[in-house]
Amino acid sequence: MMKLYVETKRQVADCILFYRLGDFYEMFFDDAVMVSQELGLTLTGKECGLPERAPMCGVPHHAVESYLNKLVQNGHKVAICEQVEDPKKAVGLVKREVVRIVTPGTNLDTDDLDASRNNYLMCVFCLGEKSGIATVDITTGTFLVTETDSRRKLRDEILRFSPAEIICNDAFELTGLNLQEIKDQTGATIFTLDSTYFDDEECRQSIKDHFHVGNLQGLGLADMDAGVAATGATLRYLTETQKTKLENLTTIEPYSIGKYMVLDSFTRRNLELTETLREKNRRGSLLWVLDKTKTAMGARLLRSFLEQPLVDSEEIEARLTAVEELNQNAITREELREYLGPVYDLERLISRIAFMTANPRDLIALKTSLGMVPAIKTALQEFQSPLLSSIREEIDPLEDVCSLIGKAIVDDPPVAVREGGFIREGYSEEVDHLRSAKTDGKQWLADIEAREKERTGIQKMKIRYNKVFGYYLEIPNSYRGEIPQDYIRKQTLVNAERYITPELKKLEETILGAQDRLVQLEYDLFVELRNKISDCTLRIQQTAKALAQTDVFCSLAAVAERNRYVRPKINTRGAIDIREGRHPVVEQMMSSGEFIPNDTVLDNHKNRVSIITGPNMAGKSTYMRQSALIVLMAQIGSFVPARSADIGIVDRIFTRVGASDDLASGQSTFMVEMSEVANILRQATKNSLLILDEIGRGTSTYDGLSIAWAVVEHVADTKKLGAKTLFATHYHELTELEGKIPGINNYCIAVREKGDDIVFLRKIVRGGADKSYGIQVAKLAGVPDDVISRAKELAAELSDSDITEKVQEITETDEAERPKKKHHKVDEVDMNQMSLFDTVSDADIVRELMEIDVSHLTPLDALNTIYALQNKMKNRWSGA
Template sequence: MKLTPMMQQYIETKKQYQDCLLFFRLGDFYELFFEDAEIASRELEIALTGRDCGLDERAPMCGVPWHSAHHYIAKLINKGYKVAICEQMEDPALAKGIVKREVTRVITPGTVTDPEMLDEKKNNFLMSVYCSRNYFGIAVADVTTGEFYTTQLIYGNTVNKLFDEIYRYQPSELLVNQQFLKNVPGETLDILKERMGIYITPLDDEYFDRNKALSGIKNYKGCNSIEQDEFALCASGALIGYLKVTQKVDLNHIKEIQKYKIENYMIIDSSSRRNLELTETLRDRKKRGTLLWVLDRTMTAMGGRLLRKWIEQPLLDVDEINRRLDAVEELKDKFMIRSELRELLKKVYDMERLASKLVVGNVNARDLLALKASMGQIPSILDLMSDLKTELCVGIRDEIDHMNDIYELIDKSIAEDPPVTIKDGGIIRDGYSEDVDTYRKAFTEGKQWIADLEAKERELTGIKNLKVRYNKVFGYYIEVTKANLSQVPDRYIRKQTLVNGERFITEELKKLEDTILGAEEKVKNLEYELFCEIREKIAAEVHRIQRTADRLAQLDVLCSLAEVADRENYVKPVVHEGSEIDIKDGRHPVVEKVLGSSPFVPNDAYLNDDTDRVIIITGPNMAGKSTYLRQVALIVLMAQMGSFVPASKATIGIVDRIFTRVGASDDLASGQSTFMVEMTEVANILNNATPRSLLILDEIGRGTSTHDGLAIAWSVIEYINDKSRLGCRTLFATHYHELTELEDKLTGIKNCCIEVKKRGDEIIFLRKIIPGGADQSYGIEVAGLAGVPELVIERAKHILNELDAADINKGGKARKKSTKPVDGQLDLLSAGMLSKTEREVIDEIRALDTNSMTPWDAMNKLYYFQQKLK
């Protein structure tokens, strides 16, 4: 048996795209065959049928309509599949033999461009990672916006830094070389794939070849800056090569290859990003409940993406930070201008992604109208911005392009209400093309033209029964009876002789026939050709569109930050190069927003690199320690991204890195316990923090025994506080009250606690940070608030009283005298629960009447206690 020609064509095409589901165009459907059909049928829940293919058994087959295929493709991409689109490259009616077909595009998670498949306010990044020994090259691109970034990691703990960059960009797809798969632990790959949902695509090493990389990037702006950075170069070359293979078009919309260093921005490792919940919540990875959720009042999709980038990449340049802050202040103060700008920006579509669609070639007429509508807002935006005086606002205004030429081209060429598809006609405006207008008239007025011609010919020839008729064989013709043939003029051309007369054609009727016959098909084809010409003209100006889109996005973000500052009563921070962080009446931006009308208790914070380096915070659980820690970190981050902050006053000394260690959980997949996870995070912080960093540490050492945990926490504080080792600004929350003794031992450490009011067995959290250490933990009271059974609470109180009486783990005055730390070191005492016998001995000692005992009685009693305890 032999496969049919069409199926042979399918098999040959499929061989080239083994890792893809092949959407094979047959008429009005995309069909899938064999294993692809079985997968698609299962994943899309569509019927699986069969087709004769020349073999003994029918080939499994399923299909989807071509006009709604994007819905099905989106489902497959979301489920982790790649899709290759194989189109008919010629009209089946005109084809000789098998219709020519080619794969026109490969859609992967990182190369999706369909807006319906994307979050409009989030980039869809494709990342390429080149691994060579312990060095990494990174390249990141968003096909939908034309952004392209690259860097390399060659110093320090590069694996951790790589993971941090992956977490920051959150790519949909990761391109890796074979060495990457060998060097990166399997559990890390599982985290990337399973937890983060990243599609990992291994590429052959030839993609990462240096010479091929140089050739591939040579035509892009910024390529010269990375020629000497071998690892970044190889990663960039592989990414460009992969895009060319999958997109099959010139990538003219890629703005430039932008080289960066991770040290150019505030470094926030992946753990800290999660803990601070910058763009997604820790529990369910949603936007609501994050800093982005609070600050995002952007009116455009491109503004939303840029705001996310500002949050993820706080600045270190004080001048640039203050330029942003000045612009936000001006827009905050000029309420009417800001409100009108926001209304105009609301009418601006996603110009970045529209520009990319132009270059990729999948833009339709409605997209061009969206582009025109966006450009239509620019004159009014520029008029309003003429009243803005700050440096950043003036710079944005000066770089916005009117683009009148593009606006006018679209306005005069594209119809007001075109169809979605570009081959159905009705997309070119009347008056733009004389030929289109003629064909449209022929299509709608053809019958009247024939009737008018018939009347004219009767009058000119005097033949009263002359008729103009049509049939499928001969087309249009003039029919004259035999009795009137003598009156036929010479300009008539004989076409057919009949029994009762003759049929003729004239030059005028020929032209009319050419115009009328197939007018609908001709006008569709002509409109499509004209649309492609218009699209190419606009695509040639893509960089102008992108530059203006970028400036409008900046304006949108500044307006958003100003709007939030105005509505939420935020203040402009003072950002400087020094170390002092002084926050008055600081508030947690997210918690405050969630509370709504309920009041949020504000708190001050003061840190520097001298007298107040490490602040040790004690107090009960649920009292607000973690909220306070996070709010200080978020206020610093907001200030350095250029935002106003939730406080009555804030002075922020530049922070180069923020590290947090807040809470921990088992990582069973990689065999790590809670304590191991905690210590791994602590190690990362201590190994990578600098004197200009801000550390947020909560409950260090709680995952092991009391003595071990206390010893580790004590030692960590000493290390952080020591300026010869680290000496950076730190907030350290703990339940180890012994640590408060460090304030008297070491310079730079201060104690603070959460104020609590107790009424009998009831406690009230005042959520106020005050100087000094907490007098107790109130753990039993918190357990009661949590709903622990009363019997358990009462037993806990009894045990606590026994422990206090034995002066174990309490650290009372007597114990403090006898266990005073020497040279800053803690003398650790034995701790644990008392046995039944030990409690009996204690009770008997309490019951003794020592005043009535003789020395001999006392010695006998002491001997008795010794024997009983033995």
């Protein structure tokens, strides 16, 4: 047995081997030592022909899932080795085989998985700058594929899906991506596959074989070489781990990253789309507000909507029209929600069926769910919007499947498939007969005895039983001459003889083998039924998808009605005009009527950049976030919290809100902040929305103001970026830019002063704040009075008028010199005269600056680099 174990372990060397021995799964050698430590199991030993006993530990087979799930959550692969023949019929050792390998991305135990989110396995194939990405959730049948042309986009896709497991080629580890950061943010386990998994010809053939197509054109993969490699490797990996046909992967969806709004990891985190920034709680996130879905499928789909807002105006309008119609017909909408309530997770149920792990209760859950489908389809007939009409057409009532399960399985079946008791009476004559044999066997024997007594006249005849002969007729010797010819003598005793008859022998076989044969027959019928339902996988998946969409749009409509949201207008001219907008989450955390609404006006012309000043705690960050969230909500097809909203589609939302030291990589607060700013300025387009909060605060006042100023110039300049921007700052000097640079407007948070105290009015008004009220805010925060008094004294002495004067001098000089410059249009300013980044003309120094990888510099490296460049410049200027 141990030799067989060692041979099996060699086949799955990278896995922990759960080896079935009787009622336990045993682990040996290094596996046993490691598992005993991780799971807190007792480590024992077993004689195995070696000088020392083999370390051994085990878990009972009936409780294996909990142990297995913990190991998988810790990033291990676990191979399940089962007995694949009946021990009673085995000659020698019972045959065993690895029947499945469980990994973080292939876990099918729905009890262990979060029903509201997908459990993704992602395959990444890197080829130069291009990367193919295949993302699959085998619990739902979702299969997506795309390609990226940069490392930044690859990183964003990984963080968008947050896969449980990443499989990749060797080149992925050489991309320069921070893999530890990816692991920390997603919780993913990363496994590198052999290059043979990505062979182009084999990948193409495996895709065609799986989807039963002659070429890849129809699947939309013909021009995706890297995507094909990732897809083919995924199919091979899943086949090898699941040891079965992947029948629930019926479709594949190629997509372009440009189809969706780009949200980098900082933006997802800062806007708190699915969890809060600090506590990582669902409560307090946008998802918490919008998710009133009734099904797990709907919850997952709504999360995906939030993670990938649309940029196509027609698709957005179609969703909005569906939500509006459901919003206007509240009675039918609530009726739909009632029908959706009893619907189980059809996507994961059909996957369990396809992978042959479903039990009788899963089938009853499927029947219960399908029982609601006809009513949902009927209710949807009241709606005329194109999207709801197409959803209704996608719904298959599946009455044949529902009826089949109802005829075959009892209403309250046991969980275990191997214990019987779940086939409904009347479904199988043989099952009914065996079940009767088990319960009515004694009566059948009594009937035979009575009948034989009457036929033969032998009244002292008795039917008895022993383990040697089974059931027999025992007749006293005094009746020897009356024995019928069809009786077969089995044994002669002193006072009697024992006989059997063909009828009695047949009944014996029925009674004695009834239980075992009944259990086996019920199992065989269940497998047959499961296979029939598996043949309907595509029909059930399409219906599940339609029900999930219905659930999401009903949820969005219900939330819109409850929270007084309005339908936004969608435009493609780049204008954002929000009237009396509210933060969707903050207003839910406050008492009704307490939240103060505000307007937001941005466009590509006179309102490109809003500079927002005001004290801390006054509401600047809330205001900026609410503007971004309203735009995002509109682009997922949701109504928005405002009196009215006209939303110009944005291709990306970037946020730079708050920062902290990244000690793990040796980056200070300021370095983190500058890295994020650099990413935004490189990646943003004129159609992007930028939320920039307190740029430059992590360094000295002069440097911070200079950087903030230069960033404002850059984003406002239509020749360089020209993106719509909300820019919050404590540098009041930046308000001087209004009127000097086209597209910049000043706004501030209204504050009411009462002596030394202030009251935040939470209202955004035109104009700039002339002071920061920092000391008053400190007082509100509870800083001791003596500290407040001393701060006032110091503030009077440390006036920053010199900075203000210098800023005014710069802007006045710029104003005076502007007419001297040639070829200026009325609404343009030559930003190059003030840019902090273009003052060095020395090509080699500029080249050296451009080649610096800022994101990987430690603070000490940064200082040394700046010092070296400064010396070069001093030498150049001293010799000039």
